[in-house]
Amino acid sequence: MEAGFEQMQFSREEIEEGVRRNNHLFRCYMLLALKTILLVAIVGVYCSNKNISEVGPCKLKAALDSIRLNYIFHPCADSAIKMKSGEILSLRSPEFFFNFFSTLLVLISTCLSHCSNEKKSQFFIRMACIVVVGIDAIGFLSADGRNYTSLSEMMTEKEAEIDYSQLQTLMLTSLEENYKSDNITTGDMMSTSWNMFFIRYDCCAVREVLGTTNDFDNTPWCTTNGTCQATASQIPKTCCKFVTKNNYQNAPSNCHASVNPGTYKQNCVDRMRKLSIYNIKEWQVFGLWISLSIKLLLQVLTICLSFGLLVCEFFMHRIFQKRQKKHRSTNRRNKEDNSKFTDTSVQ
Incomplete structure (x- = not known):
């Protein structure tokens, strides 16, 4: 009877452990998928920026530069967008590196979630990964937000006519x-x-x-x-x-x-x-705006998901610890009761 009870108790703990592990895996896979999509979005923004930053000068600028004219105005209508594109492009390499690093951390956390026995160190590693991912997203969100606002204003403002x-x-x-x-x-x-x-x-x-x-x-x-x-x-x-x-x-x-x-x-x-004062096509500017918008949305989702996972991990860990203590206490009482029952039967 005692062996049957312990087997039933063991099966119950196994089921709870499996559910807990599956929950961890689901959250990790969700964050890993979002980080992977974000990396793709960063590459998309990089390509859009590179296309704009590498366009040649407009025909009017090329003509004036050929006679080395010292003009004090921008002969190209989209010169401000090209300059902004260069600024955005300078952020992409470090951003890709940090996002790739944080994605690796999420991948490590996912691998740890496959372990059958939960250890305290695994919990802290998962928490640290989530914090790093959130900080990374917040840091680049502020810069991307400013760039997005500036680009939107440039697209809506009418370029000053050349005198x-x-x-x-x-x-x-x-x-x-x-x-x-x-x-x-x-x-x-x-x-x-x-x-x-x-x-x-x-x-x-x-x-x-x-x-x-x-x-x-x-x-x-x-x-x-x-x-x-x-x-x-x-x-x-x-x-x-x-x-x-x-x-x-x-x-x-x-x-x-x-x-x-x-x-x-x-x-x-x-x-x-x-001579034309335009050297950047409208679809190029629109493509940059779309890719930057998608990236901003993914950054916001990453921050929200990181915060949600952080809270969820903390409370789930607390609940898991309480259940473990309860199970251990119950097991001790059951063993004591069984021991008393056995002693009584022998007498």
Whole structure:
């Protein structure tokens, strides 16, 4: 009878231990799945950021940079988003490392939950893993929240329009100070940049050329030394239509010397107005916003789940300890009763 009772008691403890272990496993698997999805989301944010941060400059910026113009405005409409993308990208490597480390801790906790006998050290390890996961999520949630808010504001705000009158003044000042030669081969760096600019963007001067009096009159090419100062040319040969860097020296004299209408190109400011100020596609920005939104949601879920598991682990451990004490106390009483019953029967 005593053996049967002990066997029944042992079976009951085995069932409770199995239920407890299954509960631990379920919670660990749930947290492990969430952490794995979060790692995938981090990779998604990284890819979205990398696509934006590596886009080339918009066409207007590329044009202005080719003449080394010192502008004080952003020629690209999405320059602020590109800068923000670079800031977000700088956080991804350490974030991935910390999340990967915390995921390994959850995996270790899951393996410990498979053990048949609960030890006090296993409880503390699980608690420590949950705390690390929660702190990791809270730490990066604040940074991601700020980035998400900034990105949302940038997407809704209208980009300031470029002041082309200011751009015209800057270009004219640069031309008058730096243009010294219409020879691409022997000219200085700035003059060569301007000559290549005229050929590449199919334009001439800054403002519209109306005759022999034009934007080049106050340049060193006309006032100090050059074919203009020698009256051989009134505009650079690179300003003539249909010339390339290989044949510009053969430009007709009725263009660069006589400046006959129809032989030279349009002004460069109007050409700049036609160049695109967009270098980031809308779907790229939207993709970054979506991936960051999903990641934020997963961070919040991780924090909530970590807090819930922390509370659950603590109370479940307390309940388990109380049940163990109760079972031990009950076993002792039953053994004492059985011992008394046996002694009475012998007598």
